[in-house]
Amino acid sequence: MAISDQAVGKSFDAVVYAVGREKIKEYASAVGETNALHFDAEFARAGGHADVVAPPMFAVVYCAAAIFPALFDPEVGINFAMMVHGAQEFEWGPLVVAGDEVTTVASVKEIFTKATNGFFIFETNSTNQRGDLVCKGTWTNIVRGI
Amino acid sequence: MAALEIGSELPQISVTPDRYLTNRYAGASGDFNPIHVDQEFAQAVGLPGRILHGLWTMAQVARLATDAGGGPHSLSRLSVQFRGMGLPEQELVVSGSVVAVDGDLVTLEAQVVQGGKAIIRSATAEIDPS
16 A cells, blocks of 8 residues: 655644653653652752653653654554554753643654655654753654555 | 773663563553553564563663763763564663764664564664763
8 A cells, every 4th residue: 555745744733741740750660760860859959950850761751642643643644553663763952850841743754665664754842841942853653564 | 980982881781571561661651552561462463462662662771871871961862773572571681882982972872682682773872971
C-alpha cells in the first residue's frame, strides 16, 4: 500500500503540561534514577533549583499528549499494526522542574519510503512558561511492509 | 569523577527489569500500547511476549550519560536507534565511551546489549560536565 506525504509540514495543537513533583518521582523511579535531585525538593533547592528536577527523558511525559494525536492523525495514515519505533533524538535546553508549565507543539517533519518501509518523522518543540526551548524531539516511526 | 578523554570507558550500568516494570513504566509515561503490558496480545502479534518500551531503554542510556556528566544538567543531546526488542526479566548492560572532546562538550557513544544482542546501538550523547 502506497503512503502519502500530504501531511508533511502539518502542525498540531499546542498542548500544555503542568509538571508535578510526584509525577517526576514516579517517572524517575520507573526508569531507575537514583539522583536525589529527582526525589528530594529540599536537596534540589539546596542545589539552586526551584523544586525537584525532571530527568531529561521526562520529555516523553510532557510530549505524550502532543505526539499521540499526531501519530493517530488519519491524514498521516500510519498503519499501527505494522509500526515500530525506529529512532529517537532529544536536544535539551534549561532543566524542567516541578511547577513548570511546558507547552509542546508536534509537527510532521518527513514522510518517505525506503525499500518496503514507510518512514514517518515527527518533531516536537517544548517550551517552558518563560519561553525557553526546553526540549526538541525527533521521533522516527517505521511502518513495515509498505 | 574520572577524567573524560577520548577513549575513556564509562562505568557500565547493568539492570534487570522485573516482571512488572513495563506496567510501572506504562503508568509513568502514559504509553499503554498492549505489546508492553498484555502477554496474550503480544504473543498474538508474533512477539515472544511483552516487550520493553524503547523509550525506557533509551532512558537507561540517558542515565549512563548523566552519571558520566555529573547530573541531569549535563545532557544536551541524545540520539538512539532502536535495533531490537528488549524483554523483561533479562539483564541489560549499558556501556559507552568518549568519542570526541571539544572544549567543554564531550561526545559519547553507547549501546545497550541484552542476551548478546544490541537492542540500541550507536547511541550518541553530548554532555557538558562543567
